[in-house]
Amino acid sequence: QAEDGNIEYKLKLVNPSQYRFEHLVTQMKWRLQEGRGEAVYQIGVEDNGLLVGLSEEEMRASLKTLRRMAEKVGADITVLREREVDYDSDVPRKITEVLVRKVPDNQQFLDLRVAVLGNVDSGKSTLLGVLTQGELDNGRGRARLNLFRHLHEIQSGRTSSISFEILGFNSKGEVVNYSDSRTAEEICESSSKMITFIDLAGHHKYLKTTIFGLTSYCPDFAMLVVSANTGIAGTTREHLGLAMALKVPFFIVISKVDLCSKATVERTVKQLERILKQPGCNKLPLLVNSDDDAVTAAQQFAQSPNITPIFTLSSVSGENLDLLKVFLNILPPLTNSKEQEELMQQLTEFQVDEIYTVPEVGTVVGGTLSSGICREGENLVVGPTDDGKFLRLKVCSIQRNRSACRVLRAGQAATLALGPFDRSLLRKGMVMVSPEMNPTICSVFEAEIVLLFHATTFRKGFQVTVHVGNVRQTAIVEKIHGKDKLRTGEKAVVRFRFIKHPEYLKIGAKLLFREGVTKGIGHVTDLQAITTKENSLEESLGPGQLTF
Helix, strand or coil, X not given: CCCCCCEEEECCCCCCCHHHHHXXXXXXXXXXXXCCXXXXXXXXXXXXXXXXXXXXXXXXXXXXXXXXXXXXXCCEEEEEEEEEECCCCCCCEEEEEEEEECCCCCCCCEEEEEEEEECCCCCHHHHHHHHHHCCCCCCCCCCCHHHCCCHHHXXXXXXXXXXXXXXXXXXXXXXXXXXXXXXXXXHHHHCCEEEEEEECCCCHHHHHHHHHHHHHCCCCEEEEEEECCCCCCCCHHHHHHHHHHCCCCEEEEEECCCCCCHHHHHHHHHHHHHHHCCCCCCXXXXXXXXXXXXXXXXXXXXXXCCEXXXXXXXXXXXXXXXXXXXXXXXXXXXXXXXXXXXXXXXCCEEEEEEEEEECCCEEEEEEEEEECEEECCCEEEEECCCCCCCEEEECCEEEECCEECCEEECCCEEEEECCCCCHHHCCCCCEEECHHHCCCEEEEEEEEEEEEECCCCEECCCEEEEEECCEEEEEEEEEECCCCEECCCCEEEEEEEECCCCEECCCCCEEEEEECCEEEEEEEEEEEECCCCCCHHHHHHCCCCCCC
């Protein structure tokens, strides 16, 4: 059994002494802290993982003790599953797996971001509509109407922008969605775990929006939706490739199983399994058919990214929808509490992904806090502007999932109100950082890239659209080190130059570029920092040397 992590093995908890009970409670607190408010207890299992099992009476007593422990910590427990062990005894022996969940002390609910990918017409928005509204679809797209943001999306039925939907789970593991709560604030108040779905566009012409959603909103997981009757078609392979290139762990949902026969569904599953087992993917498909599978899938999926759970469900008949809910309920966060605390100790850095003007509030920016802590009333600088400067501003108020929030911690997404700040000075791809950070900005940078696909050869002078995090801009290839040209599948270090304005980049950031059918991935290896008037430190060192 691992010391860290949020899974605890216990053989039995029958009538512990007072001292032992205190010890167990302390241990539960530690497990909850590791899982950021969630822990899984497996009762009837020895520390080395041997499945012993308990008799009915011992199990009842153990669960009673566990309930007492949870009450002491202020948590709720739900039995995930029970299973009988074939042990050579006359009495049937059982193992029970229990989920312990508690709203953390700082009232920050667990927040997981799931990006939704898949080909056009595979049923992404409809599935989200059914999950978040709590009522089934009528087969003609009623469930997705509330997700659309533009009139042309309602008319064509195609998502073209990025929309966010929330699904909550309370501490007992029940779903909290719009069916019993009126507003998003109510959902946030009654949930101890929130899942934010980022609904992306499936159509090929909106590919840049989809890439932007995957790179800048930093999703924890991706859900690839495949329609059972069309199988793997259109942009499915491309979206699969994007998730793998950005190293986002993904699971697969096969939708519309009410439309076709069992044989067709099986054919689609086989097709997917074949692709996932290919040398490039190296994934282990796991078909989920029961609650038991869903629990196993959620735990294995978080521990080893090679496992890919596959769900087959229907948004119209509601078949197997519960399995997906069970899976989402147990899905643990990727970072443990230690990593998050390390990020929070760094200087504040907020990525600007969206900009709005709200009446009586002024300019509002939406995005993710990548490091540090941001409080109301804090003074930050935003940039770089077209001439490479950073402007001062003040954070007036913060909202997270549409409810007000005083403090924002690293890794959380939120919207910040900036008051009377001029909107025309802002653009997507800027960062807001603390004034003492001395951010380095650059127009010229080098990256180690792999060319995934290119019609002819890739050479100097080529123009591509580069995505790095929330930065999206056209860049020119200035130099390919050690080679004249690149062909599909080759690796090289390439120097790029942004054509419009300098951007804030970090060494080691993941990079994606595209142009027509050309695609490539890589990471930033070197920046040529630009000196600005304020950063006199850099001027004395001379340009080209990095100052951090």
